[in-house]
Amino acid sequence: MTMTESPAQTRRLNTSKAMVEAIAQEMRANPEVFYLGEDVGKYGGIFSSTTGLLDEFGPERIIDTPISETAFIGLAVGAATEGMRPIAELMFVDFMGVCLDQIYNHMAKIGFESGGNVKVPMVLTAAVGGGYSDAAQHSQCLWGMFAHLPGMKVVVPSTPADAKGLMTSAIRDDSPVVYMFHKGVMGLPWMVKNPRSIDVVPEGEYVVPIGKAAIAREGADVSVVTISLSVHHALDVAEKLAEEGISVEVLDLRSLVPLDREAVLTSVAKTGRLVVVDEDYHSFGMSGEVVASVADVDPGLLRVPAQRVAVPDVPIPYARSLEYAALPRQDRIEAAVRKALG
């Protein structure tokens, strides 16, 4: 991390403003960067991912598109192969179903198919996550799916500073990067209040390397390995259990591709207990991959079986009580930590 934090630095932003700040800085520095998607112009992004950018950069570089994800993501892929650095926004990741061919057959594969001769330096942004009664087609995370398909880096910031630093890295990366922002970490006034979505963000250039996890809270008894909004929930649990003398380490993966398996191993080597929290579906996803990161190398590190707290393999329910039961919220994380501790 090229962080130059001084104690005096207290300028706070919410996550959406931090993300926008990184985009604006890169657009000022590089005329090849532009942003396109549905409602990203005048509206400023339905989750404030582009607020204010149209005013500064105009409609040639902040482009409102028709409702045709295949067309505008394909446009971005083409522009990227010709040397531009587009950022295309998939309004909800759930909409990937209508445009997946452009994403995984073209954006992700052109680099391989050309023997590395054609680069696709684009960013695909997408809003992810549930917790606000938006039901089965607007609440998914699906990062495991993008991470499973080869050819895309996948980053999922949980804090305002990481949202800025990872966006800077994503724009500058010569590979396609999928940048997934959880609606619940953006710090939007009209969403569920989340105090952890407002924090100090370094001013000026700020880079967070892709593929490096961060210890969100140090602990000694159990490792909670997670990403995105679940980091905030895990920190809530860690604070609560600290009052009982239980020391929970929270590891924020920040990137899924590349996955910082070394950071997982280091943490589990210390605690001997692993709880993976994933707001994506339970089976065939991130939670299994993190457990495999330990099992493949040294299963003896685990003193007790690993616990997985994820979305059961069902669509996200609409009813708030059922939705909360399906999501990996504080109650389920706490229960898993207690079970791991015996």
Added chain:
Amino acid sequence: MTDVLFPAMSQENPSATGVLATWFAREGEQVAAGQVVAEVQMDKVDAEVVAPTSGTLHVQVEEGVEVTQGSVIATIS
């Protein structure tokens, strides 16, 4: 001492009320002129509040409180 006002977001209704949604800067902190210190909300529209001058922030209206536009929400000394 400089007042920080809830911005005039409604032209039709001078006594329109809105909510102090978020304080980015906290009580007693140093803020710089032009820095975004808060976000307010009225009729589903958000607006940023920037510090009109540099100095120490004194919060007058807590998050979640509804006030009339133009009200003093903080002072800077």
